[in-house]
Amino acid sequence: QVTLKESGPALVKPTQTLTLTCTFSGFSLSTTGMRVSWIRQPPGKALEWLARIDWDDDKFYSTSLKTRLTISKDTSKNQVVLTMTNVDPVDTATYYCARNLYGDLLAYWGQGILVTVSS
């Protein structure tokens, strides 16, 4: 059974760096073809894809956010970490991690974590 769970701070101050961790089970990110993505959703708004890391450590980022994002993995801990620098109130959102079935078909999702950016 594939499960994913996001963890991190619920509240961060503007200009700080946000670090989110996705802890998963039921698969290994060292298996060929496995990919984990991060997606966010501001309250009442649409989904926005942020980043992806693949089994071979390839990394891909949102066009508009790539200068602020870093994605990494710890295969031994079954974790994927996303950092976002210089956060702003507009980054307030529920952040989800998801595992791809193939390509960028997002078949398994975590429950999400609401992160509020406020002073």
Add this chain to the structure above:
Amino acid sequence: DIQMTQSPSSLSTSLGDRVTITCQASQDISNYLNWYQQKPGKAPRLLIYDASKLEAAVPLRFSGRGSGTDFTFTISSLQPEDIATYFCQQYDNLPPTFGGGTKVEIK
């Protein structure tokens, strides 16, 4: 980035009615189009992938069709548990992009 234009943004209809949502891509995406259902406070759930393939355990009243730039998602007979927001998503090109969503409500 490929832009996904989804319509309508919301709709109000009766139980048992047929519901149709459209999604248009800003360029040809072949059939690399998925549909997700999201209920309030919950993560999205994959319903349809590759434009028309039903994910396991998804009821047969859900369907999708289309290719290229124009896609439709249909609920043949709306049930109370279908009240949700639906999103399309393309994955032909990186980055994957989502439509703005369609909120389905009961009249």
